[in-house]
Amino acid sequence: MTLPREQGAPAEPSPDQRSDRELLAAHLAGDRDAFTLLVRRHRARLWTYALRSLRDREEAAEALQDAFVRAHRYAGSYRADAEVENWLTRIVTRVVLDKIKARRPSTVPLDEDAAGDGAREGRADAVETSDAHGEVDAQLTVKAMLAVLPDEQRQAILLVDVQGLSVAETADTLGISVGTVKSRCARGRARLAAALTATGQGRRPR
Amino acid sequence: MTSCPDPRDPADPGSIVSAGGIALDELADLQAGLLTPDQESALRARMAGDPDALALYGLLEQTRLELADLDDEPVPDDVAERIDTALAAEPAPQLEHDDRDATPTGPEPATDARIVDLDAARRRRRRLVPALIAAAVVVIGIVGGIAVFRPAGSTGPTGLQAGNAPAVGAQDLASLWPEVSRYRDLGFLTGSPRLASCLSRAPGPVLERDIVGAQPIVLDDQDAVLVATRVPMSQQIALTAFAPDCNLRPPLAQTLIDP
Numbered sequence: 001m002t003l004p005r006e007q008g009a010p011a012e013p014s015p016d017q018r019s020d021r022e023l024l025a026a027h028l029a030g031d032r033d034a035f036t037l038l039v040r041r042h043r044a045r046l047w048t049y050a051l052r053s054l055r056d057r058e059e060a061a062e063a064l065q066d067a068f069v070r071a072h073r074y075a076g077s078y079r080a081d082a083e084v085e086n087w088l089t090r091i092v093t094r095v096v097l098d099k100i101k102a103r104r105p106s107t108v109p110l111d112e113d114a115a116g117d118g119a120r121e122g123r124a125d126a127v128e129t130s131d132a133h134g135e136v137d138a139q140l141t142v143k144a145m146l147a148v149l150p151d152e153q154r155q156a157i158l159l160v161d162v163q164g165l166s167v168a169e170t171a172d173t174l175g176i177s178v179g180t181v182k183s184r185c186a187r188g189r190a191r192l193a194a195a196l197t198a199t200g201q202g203r204r205p206r
Numbered sequence: 207m208t209s210c211p212d213p214r215d216p217a218d219p220g221s222i223v224s225a226g227g228i229a230l231d232e233l234a235d236l237q238a239g240l241l242t243p244d245q246e247s248a249l250r251a252r253m254a255g256d257p258d259a260l261a262l263y264g265l266l267e268q269t270r271l272e273l274a275d276l277d278d279e280p281v282p283d284d285v286a287e288r289i290d291t292a293l294a295a296e297p298a299p300q301l302e303h304d305d306r307d308a309t310p311t312g313p314e315p316a317t318d319a320r321i322v323d324l325d326a327a328r329r330r331r332r333r334l335v336p337a338l339i340a341a342a343v344v345v346i347g348i349v350g351g352i353a354v355f356r357p358a359g360s361t362g363p364t365g366l367q368a369g370n371a372p373a374v375g376a377q378d379l380a381s382l383w384p385e386v387s388r389y390r391d392l393g394f395l396t397g398s399p400r401l402a403s404c405l406s407r408a409p410g411p412v413l414e415r416d417i418v419g420a421q422p423i424v425l426d427d428q429d430a431v432l433v434a435t436r437v438p439m440s441q442q443i444a445l446t447a448f449a450p451d452c453n454l455r456p457p458l459a460q461t462l463i464d465p
Contacts, residue, residue, distance in 0.1 A: 021454055028400050028453050036293060047285065048278040061285045065292050072296050076403035080454045142272040161273035167239075179240070186238035190219035190230050193262075193269045197222060 020084035027075055035072050042085055043068075046092045049158055053096045055147055063099055067092040089163055090173050093155075097174070100151055138196055145195040153188030156181050161189075226256030233263045237270075373424040376459040379432065379445045383463055386419040386434045386445065393422035393431040394450050404452035405433070408444070408460060423447065425458055437462065 016037050018026065023041075026034035043064065050060040050067075071091050078087055146154055159170040160181065167185075171178045222230040228249070235241055236249055253259045371393075374382060395401045405414060419434040430447045437444050443465050447458040 025400075025451055025454055028403065030298060036290065039289065039293065043281050043286065043289065044278040047281045048276075051279055057282075061282075061288065064285065065289050068289055069292050069296060072293055076400075076406075076453060078454070138268070138272050139276060142269065143276060146273075157273060161270055162276055164274070182238040182240050183235075186231070186234035186240055187219075189237065189266055189269050190234035192273070193230060193234070193265045194219040194222055196265060196269060196272075 021080070024075055024078060024084055027072075035075070038084070038088075039068050042088055045085075045163070046088060049089070049163060050092060050096055052143075052146055052158055052162075053151075053155060054099060059099055063095045064092065067095045070095070086165065086169065089159075089165065093159065093173050097155070100155075141195055141199050142192055145192050149188050149191060153184045153191070156184035157188040157192075160185055222262070224256050224259035224262050226252060226259055228252055228256055228259040228262070230262055230266075233259065234266055237263065237266050371422040371424050371429070373427075375426055376447070379425075379447060379459055379461040380463045382421065382423065382432055383434065383443065383445060383465060386421040386432050387443075387465075389419055389421045390417070391422060392420045392433070394429070395420075395431050395448065395452075400453040404448045404457070405435075405446075407452060407456050408446045418443065428458065430458055441465075 016023070018034075018037075020038060020041070023034045023038040027038070046067070047060065047064055050063045051057065054060045054063060067088070071088055078084070082090075146157070149157070155174060156170060159165045159173065160167060165173065167178055167181050171181045174181065219230045219234070232249060233253075236246060241249065253263065372382060372385065392401065395404065402414060416435040417433055418436055421432050423430050423432045425432075425447045428449060430449055433446050433448060435444045435446065436442075441464065442462045444460060444462055446460040449455070449458050
């Protein structure tokens, strides 16, 4: 499986040509720099996931730090039947889900001040662009609407459609059935597609 | 297959219906693979005569493409720094001792995230000893007798450090028992934090404290360390061959013997 990596973000220096598994092995063998290199290789993707999931910058930072510390501490328990990046994604996902559960029954923030930078940026940009040109960028619309999807739908879509995990991997990670993952993805995609239509971005002939 | 309208949505998907009467939600179910074959066939037949429904389905496909193409956000400098600082303060992974406290701080990591409390995993393995041994027998095969083995060039050990690494095939591990039982030479695993992780990957319960001998070997032209361990609740000895990257994959071979 190929996962989107470092899209849009400035490429971080990664002169080390070792594979993820080799870096993890080096870390376990005592190489103090190996894990840091591994983190730098994947942190933009995982930061984006945490930020979009939690929509709170501080919570996302805490989640990412906590997840990387756990991965560092228990690297020896990594099982080679999964890609290292998927293993890291699972760890981050578990920490993110714990944070989401811990703050319930609070609801999804309705005001932009309560949302994270990514959501705030996306929504503001979408409105501004729409006002200026009568047409918004589809990516900005999708990004903005992701922020207001229910947590369950957003999690499923972030893991399947954005992070590139399979439906089965997502079900395993979230602890729900495959059918539930499909259903949450369907509902979430329908809302996003509806938003594209509403903003004139959908390629729906009329 | 109903959706709950969300007043924050700029458009409620439940209100979007094609000219032929097919709802966006139905098409999303089709796209997600939620329909039975019969339902899917029926819906596709309706879609064939409904260009508007086809366009709506294309909109869902566009949505997936947009999601897949979303850019990553750059990690803010302060977030990157706090992660680096937290990792720099971490000790090396705790893998060398069975009696360590592996309980993580904060919320317990879920096993499906592949973060495993090794002690707990070992306790589970101990409960599964008979089944695991049986599995090892099936996969690797038990060698009942011990063949005489005289590695070429070996002049015999004089202490805990082994001499030349004997070269054997996977089927001949048992023949090394007389030699390996006299050494405690873990070779490339000596003092390595990988040791506990490697041992935990053996098909049976292989614990560091049960090691009764170890010796570097060449197994099928590959450097390895042969580790002999007592099998709990039996009189058998497990001879397990580990590769240098044994913390990332199962052992190369294992044989159970009755010494």
